[in-house]
Amino acid sequence: MAGIPAPGGHPGIEVKNLEHSYGDFKAVDGISFSVKEGEIFSFLGPNGAGKSTAINILITLLSLQKGEASVAGFDVTKDPQKVRESIGVVFQDITLDRDMTVWEILEFHGRLYNMSREERKKRIDELLRLVQLEAKKDERTKNLSGGMKRRLEIARGLMTRPKVLFLDEPTLGLDPQTRMRMWDYIKGVNNEGTTIFLTTHYMDEADRLSDRISIIDHGKIIITGTSYGLKNTLGQDLIYLETSDNEAAIRILQGLYSVRDIKSKTKGFVLMVNEDGTKVLPAIIDALRDRRIELSTINLKKPSMDDVFVFYTGKELRDEPEGKTGYLTLRPGGH
Amino acid sequence: MTYGFATIYWRDMIRFVRFKTLLFSSLLQPALWLAFFGIAMSSSFDRLMAGVPVPPGVHAVGYLTFMAAGIIAMTTLFTSLFGGIVILFDKNWGLMREILASPMNRNHIIFGIALSGVTKSFIQVIIIMAFGILIGAAFFAGFGAMQVVLGVLGILAFVGIFALGFLFLSAGIAVSMESPEGLQGIITLLTMPIFFASNALYPVDSFPEFLKVLSIYNPMTLMINGIRYFAIGPDFLALGKHYVYTTSDIALSFFGLICFAAITFWFAWWRFKKAVVT
Numbered sequence: 001m002a003g004i005p006a007p008g009g010h011p012g013i014e015v016k017n018l019e020h021s022y023g024d025f026k027a028v029d030g031i032s033f034s035v036k037e038g039e040i041f042s043f044l045g046p047n048g049a050g051k052s053t054a055i056n057i058l059i060t061l062l063s064l065q066k067g068e069a070s071v072a073g074f075d076v077t078k079d080p081q082k083v084r085e086s087i088g089v090v091f092q093d094i095t096l097d098r099d100m101t102v103w104e105i106l107e108f109h110g111r112l113y114n115m116s117r118e119e120r121k122k123r124i125d126e127l128l129r130l131v132q133l134e135a136k137k138d139e140r141t142k143n144l145s146g147g148m149k150r151r152l153e154i155a156r157g158l159m160t161r162p163k164v165l166f167l168d169e170p171t172l173g174l175d176p177q178t179r180m181r182m183w184d185y186i187k188g189v190n191n192e193g194t195t196i197f198l199t200t201h202y203m204d205e206a207d208r209l210s211d212r213i214s215i216i217d218h219g220k221i222i223i224t225g226t227s228y229g230l231k232n233t234l235g236q237d238l239i240y241l242e243t244s245d246n247e248a249a250i251r252i253l254q255g256l257y258s259v260r261d262i263k264s265k266t267k268g269f270v271l272m273v274n275e276d277g278t279k280v281l282p283a284i285i286d287a288l289r290d291r292r293i294e295l296s297t298i299n300l301k302k303p304s305m306d307d308v309f310v311f312y313t314g315k316e317l318r319d320e321p322e323g324k325t326g327y328l329t330l331r332p333g334g335h
Numbered sequence: 336m337t338y339g340f341a342t343i344y345w346r347d348m349i350r351f352v353r354f355k356t357l358l359f360s361s362l363l364q365p366a367l368w369l370a371f372f373g374i375a376m377s378s379s380f381d382r383l384m385a386g387v388p389v390p391p392g393v394h395a396v397g398y399l400t401f402m403a404a405g406i407i408a409m410t411t412l413f414t415s416l417f418g419g420i421v422i423l424f425d426k427n428w429g430l431m432r433e434i435l436a437s438p439m440n441r442n443h444i445i446f447g448i449a450l451s452g453v454t455k456s457f458i459q460v461i462i463i464m465a466f467g468i469l470i471g472a473a474f475f476a477g478f479g480a481m482q483v484v485l486g487v488l489g490i491l492a493f494v495g496i497f498a499l500g501f502l503f504l505s506a507g508i509a510v511s512m513e514s515p516e517g518l519q520g521i522i523t524l525l526t527m528p529i530f531f532a533s534n535a536l537y538p539v540d541s542f543p544e545f546l547k548v549l550s551i552y553n554p555m556t557l558m559i560n561g562i563r564y565f566a567i568g569p570d571f572l573a574l575g576k577h578y579v580y581t582t583s584d585i586a587l588s589f590f591g592l593i594c595f596a597a598i599t600f601w602f603a604w605w606r607f608k609k610a611v612v613t
């Protein structure tokens with residue numbers, strides 16, 4: 001279907017100094033990144049970070065204002081047709097015809113992408129099974145539940161086997177079992193050679209699914225790395241402490257060799273340590289005892305994606321129940 | 336990629352047959368026009384004209400026969416102008432993003448919508464013609480079998496090219512608009528002058544000069560010329576006016592419609608190129 005990538009073109013995604021403004025408002029503010037062929041790459045960021053805007057430029061729905069971008073080796077400005085021949089998309093918002101049936105939606109998509117009749121039939125059957133909509137095959141989409149609509153859209157996005165697949169918050173609003181099944185299938189598609197670019201604000205999705213993650217906020221990429229690498233930037237372990245005199249305790253502990261950084265919280269503070277936390281703890285406890293500072297709470301854990309996110313953006317992604325959030329969460333008045 | 340328009344066509348026809356009430360009312364409306372306006376007007380016009388002498392050798396037709404061509408044109412105009420509305424719905428709530436991000440050439444959206452619009456118009460026109468003849472419109476009177484076939488084909492050719500012109504226009508406007516209300520407003524604004532500044536219901540000769548010029552070049556008039564030529568004949572008398580169409584008159588009318596369709600296609604193409612849907 002697609003032609004041969006332009007000479008020197010890179011078969012994944014290549015973006016350099018991309019900027020996009022709506023009027024005076026800069027939604028994407030000079031981002032650069034590169035997605036290798038066959039990789040699963042995530043944009044993890046809060047609402048309004050500019051994720052969808054970036055995707056819309058890459059899939060040629062928005063024209064490129066500033067910077068450079070190529071997808072599957074084709075420049076989005078010079079060769080938009082070739083880009084469109086190389087990609088598949090699952091949009092963030094519902095993009096269905098209320099009055100078409102589930103089957104018609106998929107059939108239309110297959111025809112739109114010039115799939116052969118047998119190929120369409122095979123893929124539609126397979127995907128209806130995956131998203132468990134076989135019983136709804138002849139139902140009009142307006143009669144589907146919200147989650148079913150989403151599943152149908154994902155199925156549609158997976159109809160073709162494009163070079164690069166864009167998924168804009170693919171599992172938004174799905175129940176946990178369905179999400180896991182989607183992840184497995186997406187991994188399967190990836191194993192067949194499709195490069196995947198996804199945006200999400202689910203930590204676990206970014207964590208479990210992607211090879212590399214870019215944390216994006218206010219139109220800028222803050223940091224990029226593997227899930228492991230990003231967590232490692234916070235040190236090996238996080239230790240949460242509440243003491244009788246937090247300020248004094250922080251001053252003392254700053255001097256410890258293995259302490260990388262300290263963040264204050266409302267009632268206590270968090271130490272990021274470069275060594276195994278279980279080994280560091282006795283030294284910490286001794287140091288505080290020596291100064292007659294009493295410890296009331298100790299907790300130790302491995303850094304999670306939530307911690308990484310909060311550390312780099314200074315904010316939480318989702319409204320989670322108190323106590324379930326990462327250690328580094330900043331509560332009002334905490335800093 | 337070559338048959339992208341067939342996909343768009345397929346999908347638009349699904350919607351056409353799915354909305355049974357809309358389908359039914361789109362056929363009922365012109366029939367009602369013919370039945371009420373046509374019969375009422377023709378009974379009074381035909382009485383008025385009863386005293387007017389018919390020159391020897393000239394074929395005189397009743398008002399119903401005369402205006403049936405106008406009703407066919409009106410129906411085609413409405414259907415075509417509304418034909419693009421699906422694009423607007425797709426843009427706001429539907430499949431437009433999917434289509435625009437797909438490898439299908441964007442012109443095929445225009446072609447697909449146009450083709451389904453023409454199909455709809457053909458179905459309507461055939462039903463209205465049959466109904467018109469049923470209630471007394473003297474279409475194809477005295478024609479041989481071959482002439483009837485030719486006549487129908489000629490009418491469909493004119494209907495087709497006229498429908499294309501307005502479908503392109505409609506698609507171009509629809510893709511530029513934000514809301515269906517806006518589109519509805521523009522369509523209503525357009526249909527009035529197009530319909531009344533034409534020879535659909537009365538001859539244009541008695542119009543003031545300015546309006547007359549406008550009417551003569553009105554695509555609606557061009558199309559109705561063709562329909563009357565193929566349905567009634569090249570030479571007839573209606574409402575006291577003697578109509579004579581030469582072959583070149585009709586060829587010119589057809590050519591005019593082709594130009595109109597070419598211009599509106601260009602307009603639609605330009606609007607689609609500019610369209611941003613996210």
Ligand SMILES: Nc1ncnc2c1ncn2[C@@H]1O[C@H](COP(=O)(O)OP(=O)(O)OP(=O)(O)O)[C@@H](O)[C@H]1O
Nearest residue numbers: 022027045046047048049050051052053054092201
């Ligand atoms: N068409 C538009 N006109 C004006 N501003 C827009 C438009 N689309 C997006 N924006 C603004 O651009 C910023 C980035 O929006 P975008 O949709 O890219 O965010 P996002 O990262 O996808 O967020 P979410 O997680 O909520 O989907 C937001 O502040 C948004 O208000």
Ligand SMILES: [Mg+2]
Nearest residue numbers: 051052053092
């Ligand atoms: Mg978004």
